[in-house]
Amino acid sequence: MYSLASHHSFGFTSFAQSFLTVNSSDDLHTQLTNLTDSRYYLLGEGSNTIFTENYQGTIIKPAFMGITLEDNDTHYLVKVGAGENWHKLVMWCMQHKIYGLENLALIPGSVGAAPIQNIGAYGVEIEQFIHQVEYYDLQQKQYQSLRAIDCEFGYRDSVFKTRLAGKVMITSVTLVIPKKWKGVTHYGELKQLSTPSATDIFNKVVEVRQSKLPDPAKIGNAGSFFKNPIITKALFEQLQRTWAAIPSYPVNTDKVKIPAAWLIDQLGFKGRRVGGIGCHPNHALVLTNDGSGTGEQLLELARDIQLAVSQEFSIRLENEVRLIGNKGPVFL
Numbered sequence: 001m002y003s004l005a006s007h008h009s010f011g012f013t014s015f016a017q018s019f020l021t022v023n024s025s026d027d028l029h030t031q032l033t034n035l036t037d038s039r040y041y042l043l044g045e046g047s048n049t050i051f052t053e054n055y056q057g058t059i060i061k062p063a064f065m066g067i068t069l070e071d072n073d074t075h076y077l078v079k080v081g082a083g084e085n086w087h088k089l090v091m092w093c094m095q096h097k098i099y100g101l102e103n104l105a106l107i108p109g110s111v112g113a114a115p116i117q118n119i120g121a122y123g124v125e126i127e128q129f130i131h132q133v134e135y136y137d138l139q140q141k142q143y144q145s146l147r148a149i150d151c152e153f154g155y156r157d158s159v160f161k162t163r164l165a166g167k168v169m170i171t172s173v174t175l176v177i178p179k180k181w182k183g184v185t186h187y188g189e190l191k192q193l194s195t196p197s198a199t200d201i202f203n204k205v206v207e208v209r210q211s212k213l214p215d216p217a218k219i220g221n222a223g224s225f226f227k228n229p230i231i232t233k234a235l236f237e238q239l240q241r242t243w244a245a246i247p248s249y250p251v252n253t254d255k256v257k258i259p260a261a262w263l264i265d266q267l268g269f270k271g272r273r274v275g276g277i278g279c280h281p282n283h284a285l286v287l288t289n290d291g292s293g294t295g296e297q298l299l300e301l302a303r304d305i306q307l308a309v310s311q312e313f314s315i316r317l318e319n320e321v322r323l324i325g326n327k328g329p330v331f332l
């Protein structure tokens, strides 16, 4: 049995049957050919996965490292190993005066995980910088790549969560970043900045995140626990009659996105606890583990929140984090 405590940021004391770190393409061929366990789970830095039980299978961790840089007159092309840390990449770009990723500063996790859930924050999503994603197809046993257009990116979604889920191991991600920089400052606290530089935006994002979101190194958490739900305008207008202040972001002509944190907050969940699991007092979308929490307690609190939101707002919240039980995904 292999302890997963240091491999996921929620901090449950879960175990897996075995753990395989893959560092290079040579490793990959031999190690995966020798893999006898048919049940496996691909894990990055474990900042968006919660092991609610002991996992009866093998954890495979892609640890491909390295950054290569090319450029032409208009763009930088940055190819990054899947095992690199996302925030370190953002800092590397800032140091090399390659600007554009600053809104995505301090997002926990690995580069290889970034396209899977199309990480996003403060008005920017990674999909706008993806040139292509390189991966190893675990069934066909061959290397392939997908251009951004074929990654089927959506809000916290991509083909790697749907059709290709669990079937491929992302080995590297190639980003294309325009040399002509234009800062994105339309979201939340960034609006206060007037004619900011990329460094000003980076610093502000770091400051806001550190003030609102708990540091996983200090208290177990996996960032936003639920996705922000996308609902019809008809339902939104109906809700506005009772909840005049309900916030929304436009999605298209028929749909709007609602901050799940606001819904949860209205129902008084901030600070609520089930054993060692809590709804964070500063941010209602973040569930935390004080170190003594259990998978059962987490599922209980998450289901309580889901039920209360559904009863009050007729909105079904979906988990944004991946919940893994003893045989694989757990559904709320």
Ligand code: EPU
Residues within 6 Å of the ligand: 120, 121, 122, 123, 187, 188, 212, 222, 223, 224, 225, 226, 227, 228, 247, 259, 260, 261, 262, 263, 265, 282, 283, 284, 285, 320
């Ligand atoms: N709000 C509340 N109560 C709270 C917190 C927020 O009412 O306790 C309301 C406020 O009205 C606020 C709104 O919710 O304006 C949105 O809050 P926030 O700006 O913190 O963003 P979020 O929608 O909760 C999303 C992402 C975050 C990302 C931030 C910033 C999702 C699921 N989460 O959160 O991503 O950092 O926007 O762009 O889309 C993550 O994915 O793990 C993550 C942290």
